[in-house]
Amino acid sequence: MRPVGGFLSLWAGSTVARTRNTGRKMNKKTGLFAAGLAVAASAALAHTGATGVVLERMQGMTALRDVMRDLTPMMQGAVPYDAVAVSEAGYVIASHSGEAMQKLFPTDSLMGVTYAKPDIWSDWQEFANLSEELRTYAEALSSAASTGLQAPETMPMVMDDTAPETAQTAPTPESLRAQQVANLMGFTPPEIEVGVTRRMSTDTLMAQSMQQMGGAEDIFAQISGTCSACHAKFRTGRN
Structure with a gap:
């Protein structure tokens, strides 16, 4: 019969080993979580000082930037094409463009930290046209997502x-x-x-x-062009 002391020693050793393994896993998870918080914090710091409608539009523009960043490798063929992801991305872009975007730029809202130029209000019609153009292309992207990167080459009678x-x-x-x-x-x-x-x-x-209008790749290029045209005329600074 094994001595009680020996059994307790084995049990204690096993418990310590399990505790160490659990600790390693927790440290790994904690590290990943901390890294995620650091990324979120750095993004928040970019908008430090912005409040109200200025903060809202900055968050909207950040959402657009992130969608375009995520779609770019797919449109370049670097990652597999995902029709569902492309369609959802189109909806996200559309939700932040058109009238929804225009509402975030009330007259002379240049207070605090902002990348908006006064030209937005001095040439409001052009800004509105570009925001509506973005919405049109975004909705087209969602509709064309199922056709793939390229649209059919032939157009039937x-x-x-x-x-x-x-x-x-x-x-x-x-x-x-x-x-x-x-x-x-x-x-x-x-x-x-x-x-x-x-x-x-x-x-x-x-x-x-x-x-x-073409396939998803062509429409994505139109969206990129519209964003670039708007930024060139109505935006200053960088994220």
Whole structure:
């Protein structure tokens, strides 16, 4: 029969070993958690001094920056394409653009720490147009996510339901681009004429317009271009 003292020694040694292993795991988790807090803290320090609507728009711009950063490797083919992630990213961008973005820039809100230039209010229409353009492209990105990086190369003939015996050719890229720009500017252009006498229905035009915008990669490039144009004119400093 094993002495009680020997049993207690073995039990104590085993307990100490388990405690040390648990301590190592806890230290590792604590270290990772601390690292995460450090990253969050450094991000918060970038906005030190900002309050109210200025802080809100800084947080919104940071969200846009993070989404664009996360999508870039995917659009470059460096990581596998994820249609769900791309679609969700489009929704996030759309939620921070258009009217939602404009509301965060009330007249002359330049108090405290801000990267906004006074030009936003002196050329408000241009700023509003760019924010709406960003929303349009973001919604297009969500819609086109399932098609992949590249859109189909060929555009099929379109049959108008109102006259099934007659085929329509797709509108030219120039005409679609003109209509998209006009829509962003708030105008309502006349319907695009197709052929000699036929006109495209609204649903058909929208479908062709979306297809003309290309796949996720092309739309992402448009989003990047819109952000760059807005920053170049209306933003100072850096995150």
